[in-house]
Amino acid sequence: MDAEDEDLMPMVFLCAGCRRPVGDTLSWVANDEETGCILLRSAATGVSVDEEQKLSKRPGECGCMLETLFCSGCSQTLGNIYRCTPKHLDYKRDLFCFAVDSIESYTLGSSEKQAPADEEPLTLESRAVLEEVVERADTVLKALESRLIAVELSMASLQHRV
Numbered sequence: 001m002d003a004e005d006e007d008l009m010p011m012v013f014l015c016a017g018c019r020r021p022v023g024d025t026l027s028w029v030a031n032d033e034e035t036g037c038i039l040l041r042s043a044a045t046g047v048s049v050d051e052e053q054k055l056s057k058r059p060g061e062c063g064c065m066l067e068t069l070f071c072s073g074c075s076q077t078l079g080n081i082y083r084c085t086p087k088h089l090d091y092k093r094d095l096f097c098f099a100v101d102s103i104e105s106y107t108l109g110s111s112e113k114q115a116p117a118d119e120e121p122l123t124l125e126s127r128a129v130l131e132e133v134v135e136r137a138d139t140v141l142k143a144l145e146s147r148l149i150a151v152e153l154s155m156a157s158l159q160h161r162v
């Protein structure tokens with residue numbers, strides 16, 4: 001898999017504090033490198049929104065009204081939702097803006113370990129053979145068990161005679 005294919009693979013975003021899912025690339029809108037956040041149309045149920053609106057104090061965000069996003073699991077602050085923006089920030093309005101520092105990502109399909117492929121798959125025919133072998137083993141074990149019981153009874157009777 002090359003780097004270009006990896007960029008197209010779906011990703012899940014996780015809270016950096018407790019690793020709960022907070023979103024995924026199916027709701028991806030943009031990456032804002034200037035402010036260090038990713039913008040998503042929706043978020044997972046583990047993301048809570050503090051509906052108390054606050055005025056942004058960041059440079060260049062004069063007049064922005066924000067609601068804080070936080071993790072329902074560990075209460076870590078994850079980012080903001082911009083509810084009121086000046087024209088140059090309209091692209092952020094009503095989107096989930098997750099701070100890159102507060103999340104981690106997992107690329108689906110990036111697992112390194114795989115099941116061994118050289119083993120023969122279980123088919124109906126091989127299952128029937130396997131069941132027959134298990135049945136034979138069960139019969140042998142039952143015969144051995146009855147012989148062992150007979151030996152134990154003989155030993156017990158010999159001990160009572162002494």
